[in-house]
Amino acid sequence: MISLPLLLFVLFFSALLLFPSSSDDDGGGDAAGDELALLSFKSSLLYQGGQSLASWNTSGHGQHCTWVGVVCGRRHPHRVVKLRLRSSNLAGIISPSLGNLSFLRTLQLSDNHLSGKIPQELSRLIRLQQLVLNFNSLSGEIPAALGNLTSLSVLELTNNTLSGAIPSSLGKLTGLTDLALAENTLSGSIPSSFGQLRRLSFLSLAFNNLSGAIPDPIWNISSLTIFEVISNKLSGTLPTNAFSNLPSLQEVYMYYNQFHGRIPASIGNASNISIFTIGLNSFSGVVPPEIGRMRNLQRLELPETLLEAKETNDWKFMTALTNCSNLQEVELGGCKFGGVLPDSVSNLSSSLVSLSIRDNKISGSLPRDIGNLVNLQYLSLANNSLTGSLPSSFSKLKNLRRLTVDNNKLIGSLPFTIGNLTQLTNMEVQFNAFGGTIPSTLGNLTKLFQINLGHNNFIGQIPIEIFSIPALSEILDVSHHNLEGSIPKEIGKLKNIVEFHADSNKLSGEIPSTIGECQLLQHLFLQNNFLNGSIPIALTQLKGLDTLDLSGNNLSGQIPMSLGDMPLLHSLNLSFNSFHGEVPTNGVFANASEIYIQGNAHICGGIPELHLPTCSLKSRKKKKHQILLLVVVICLVSTLAVFSLLYMLLTCHKRRKKEVPATTSMQGHPMITYKQLVKATDGFSSSHLLGSGSFGSVYKGEFDSQDGEITSLVAVKVLKLETPKALKSFTSECETLRNTRHRNLVKIVTICSSIDNRGNDFKAIVYDFMPNGSLEDWLHPETNDQAEQRHLTLHQRVTILLDVACALDHLHFHGPEPIVHCDIKSSNVLLDADMVAHVGDFGLARILIEGSSLMQQSTSSMGIRGTIGYAAPEYGVGNTASTHGDIYSYGILVLETVTGMRPADSTFRTGLSLRQYVEPGLHGRLMDVVDRKLGLDSEKWLQARDVSPCSSITECLVSLLRLGLSCSQELPSSRTQAGDVINELRAIKESLSMSSDM
Known part of the structure; x- marks a missing residue:
């Protein structure tokens, strides 16, 4: 017999099965309403993402559930529960009709181009759990009605243009775990109602205009793990118990605000903090030693504050930090720390990679055992009052990459063991009192690109070993010492050095002519020495020289007229020497504010503003005789040249009659015949074909030793003379490469201008063979090619881009004449x-007319100006070739190298360019845009959270994307110049090396 309670239960359960709740009814009308809401949303879009919404055109019962981005429920199979259209290239407004999707739980529209306001109607979505609208262009205020979405757990509105105050009604969203409102223009204060968000784990309010104090209730959200309020106008002090109730807190970002007062000792209660960055505020007092209770601490950044240390006890926090075994970065620069640096610094975590206490008032000696920090890569103690010498343990810092101890009072000699720091890239010890000789072991530091030893008390000679450092390219400063002897001729090995300072020493002898081999030298300071002799003519080969100071020496002779021909020379100091004769009036000499020549008793002439005596008639006659002699010589040479040309033409004519192939060669290059090229390329067979372009085909050539001087592999470019303008391309390439030499330019071996076996004209250019092909081959290998297995690492890609930038810088500013390549692309970068990368294919190059300030006139009249996708936009409207155009193409090349996508990739949706494709990578979607192969490597780095350089890898990739976008801006004058590109890439390469070596 069934009991009454059991019978009632059975009847109630049966009723539930037979009569479902009306609130969950899935009637056809509601499903149709969802479809109409979606179609209304689609109709509100100005651009529908190409193929993204192409499927949104079928109709019928439940068909909308098959549309892209639409997910329907299981219990209610025709009701929309998720709408996910992230990164779908949508533009337009968010339709209020989405408020009719009453079953919606997830609305994800981030990384699009949506604009307008957030519709109030979204507040009707009472089941909504995730509202993600990041990275759009939404404006207006955050609707207060969103506070009605009580089921919401994730609200992300980062990187829009939202304004106004944060509505306090958001405090009603008690189930919220993630609240991200960063990178908008929000103002007003942080609502105190946020203290009700007891489940909140992630709170990001960074990069807004918020003001006022942090409400006390926020310090009681025990679930908070990440707290970001970077770069606002927040002020006030932190309560003494601020961190007492935050046991889950892991990352704190509060820098660049207006906070003041002390760091509360309660910080020790938040023992799980791994990142604590509160710099660029007005915090004062001493750092509480309780900070050492944060056992998981990895990054401590307190720079640019009013924090101080005066007595020994004030440094107790440093001793306490020895308990933090995971500590990797300590930044205390620009504060008011004084007294003696405690020995406990040497006992900090062995995982420490960066220690900066620059710009303080620290005195005393460096800790004796600082060498215990064996993994230290960056040490900055500059601008303090440190005394004593470098401790002997310093030689243990074999991972050190940057050492800056400049502007202190350090004494003693630089130990020879400093040569053990083979990873060092920057060495800045200037403005101290170091003495003795400069150790020759500095030559062991092959990665150094900057050495600054100036303003010390070194004696002896400049060690020649320094000039053999291959990476040395930025600054070599050995000024303001008591150095003697001559400037070593080995200085010519520093091909890429930008600045050389050897002023204010006791150097003697002549200026070595080898200095003319320093191709990238821009600033040369040799003043206040005992140098003698004349100014070497080789010095005028430095086309990029901007500053030259030779004052206060014993130099004599005439001032070379060719100094006035140096296009970039803007500051010239020749004062207080023994020069004589006429002062030139061209170039830098035409501007009295740019030259200094006082203290030379026997000079004359020059521009009137110099107020020099007029040159005597005798000297004028001498000059006229010299000019007359020069004219006679030129006439004789010209006459001989004309006769030689006539002879060559006559010989060529006779050879044509006999149908014997004629051959010409560039000056300084070996002769080569058509017959030799046929043999070397196996009759120009397809098996030797390397590639084909608009104006010619390139073949691999193999020469036997008996064929003359050429004994190695070469690349032979055979011109398609039937193609219009191919002959002009040949002429342009020959003219460009005739006198241009650089390690990153393809070297021309010779040319052949002859006739083939059929009597047709034949022209070919022979280059050095590049066994690793082109950058295009590596970035876009054929699917059936073994090259698909090859992979360029990030370090290799940055190095290749740096090589190409150096080539452009040389072409634009440091060659015999300024040259515009006009066709920079991955297929023209050969390895x-x-x-090592070499830029090739100069068939479209222009030699710019010197004297044009904009450098936009060209000696070529060819109309083609590059390849689609790479060519600068101004070329499309008929603008003449310019260096700006090359930089645009280079910017596209940078983006292609990082993303692995061709600039005119067929997979791009209509209207989407490579520039637009990479933009999401700058807003949190980095791995979505970088090359898949590169992305896999980067993900491995990024997942290693316990290794500090992880963030550096991300920064390198972002910096490369920003560089590519900066170089490829629409306005030519806004594009980055090649010299600045080089500096940026060197910094990226250094940062990358720090990360990849860990």
Whole structure:
């Protein structure tokens, strides 16, 4: 017999099965309403993402559930529960009709181009759990009605243009775990109602205009793990118990605000903090030693504050930090720390990679055992009052990459063991009292690109070993010492050095002519020495020289007229020497504010503003005789040249009659015949074909030793003379490469201008062979090619881009004449056996007319100006070739190298360019845009959270994307110049090396 309670239960359960709740009814009308809401949303879009919404055109019962981005429920199979259209290239407004999707739980529209306001109607979505609208262009205020979405757990509105105050009604969203409102223009204060968000784990309010104090209730959200209020106008002090109730807190970002007062000792209660960055505020007092209770601490950044240390006890926090075994970065620069640096610094975590206490008032000696920090990569103690010498343990810092101890009172000699720091890239010890000789072991530091030893008390000679450092390219400063002897001729090995300072020493002898081999030298300071002799003519080969100071020496002779021909020379100091004769009036000499020549008793002439005596008639006659002699010589040479040309033409004519192939060669290059090229390329067979372009085909050539001087592999470019303008391309390439030499330019071996076996004109250019092909081959290998297995690492890609930038800088500013390449692209970047990049294919190049300030006139009249996708936009409207155009193409090349996408990739949706494709990578979606192969490597780095350089890898990739976008801006004058590109890439390469070596 069934009991009454059991019978009632059975009847109630049966009723539930037979009569479902009306609130969950899935009637056809509601499903149709969802479809109409979606179609209304689609109709509100100005651009529908190409193929993204192409499927949104079928109708019928439940068909909308098959549309892209639409997910329907299981219990209610025709009701929309998720709408996910992230990164779908949508533009337009968010339709209020989405408020009719009453079953919606997830609305994800981030990384699009949506604009307008957030519709109030979204507040009707009472089941909504995730509202993600990041990275759009939404404006207006955050609707207060969103506070009605009580089921919401994630609200992300980062990186829009939202304004106004944060509505306090958001405090009603008690189930919220993630609240991200960063990178808008929000103002007003942080609502105190946020203290009700007891489940909140992630709170990001960074990069807004918020003001006022942090409400006390926020310090009681025990679930908070990440707290970001970077770069606002927040002020006030932190309560003494601020961190007492935050046991889950892991990351704190509060820098660049207006906070003041002390750091509360309660910080020790938040023992799980791994990142604590509160710099660029007005915090004062001493750092509480309780900070050492944060056992998981990895980054401590307190720079640019009023924090101080005066007595020994004030440094107790440093001793306490020795308990933090995971500590990797300590930044205390720009504060008011004084007294003696405690020995406990040497006992900090062995995982420490960065220690900066620059710009303080620290005195005393460096800790004796600082060498215990064996993994230290960056040490900055500059601008303090440190005394004593470098401790002997310093030689243990074999991972050190940057050492800056300049502007202190350090004494003693630089130990010879400093040569053990083979990873060092920057060495800045200037403005101290170091003495003795400069150790020759500095030559062991092959990665150094900056050495600054100036303003010390070194004696002896400049060690020649320094000039053999291959990476040395930025600054070599050995000024303001008591150095003697001559400037070593080995200075010519520093091909890429930008600044050389050897002023204010006791150097003697002549200026070595080898200095003319320093191709990238821009600033040369040799003043206040005992140098003698004349100014070497080789010095005028430095086309990029901007500043030259030779004052206060014993130099004599005439001032070379060719100094006035140096296009970039803007500051010239020749004062207080023994020069004589006429002062030139061209170039830098035409501006009295740019030259200094006082203290030379026997000079004359020059521009009137110099107020020099007029040159005597005798000297004028001498000059006229010299000019007359020069004219006679020129006439004789010209006459001989004319006769030689007539002879060559006559010989060529006779050879044509006999149908014997004629051959010409560039000056300084070996002769080569058509017959030799046929043999070397196996009759120009397809098996030797390397590639084909608009104006010619390139073949691999193999020469036997008996064929003359050429004994190695070469690349032979055979011109398609039937193609219009191919002959002009040949002429342009020959003219460009005739006198241009650089390690990153393809070297021309010779040319052949002859006739083939059929009597047709034949023209070919022979280059050095590049065994590793082109950058295009590596970035876009054929699917059936073994090259698909090859992979360029991030370090290799940055190195290749740096090589190309150096080539452009040389072409634009440092060659015999300014040259615009006009066709920079990945297929024209060739890689030798050592993976050194060489720019080739100068068939479209322009030699710019000197004297044009904009450098936009060209000696070529060819109309083609590059390849689609790479060519600058101004070329499309008929603008003449310019260096700005090359930089645009280079910017596209940078983006292509990082993303692995061609600039005119067929997978791009209509209207989407490579520039637009990479933009999401700057807003949190980095791995979505970088090359898949590169992305896999980067993900491994990024997942290693316990290794500090992880963030550096991300920053390198972002910096490369920003560089590519900066170089490829629409306005030519806004594009970054090649010299600045080089500096940026060197910094990226250094940062990358720090990360990849860990």
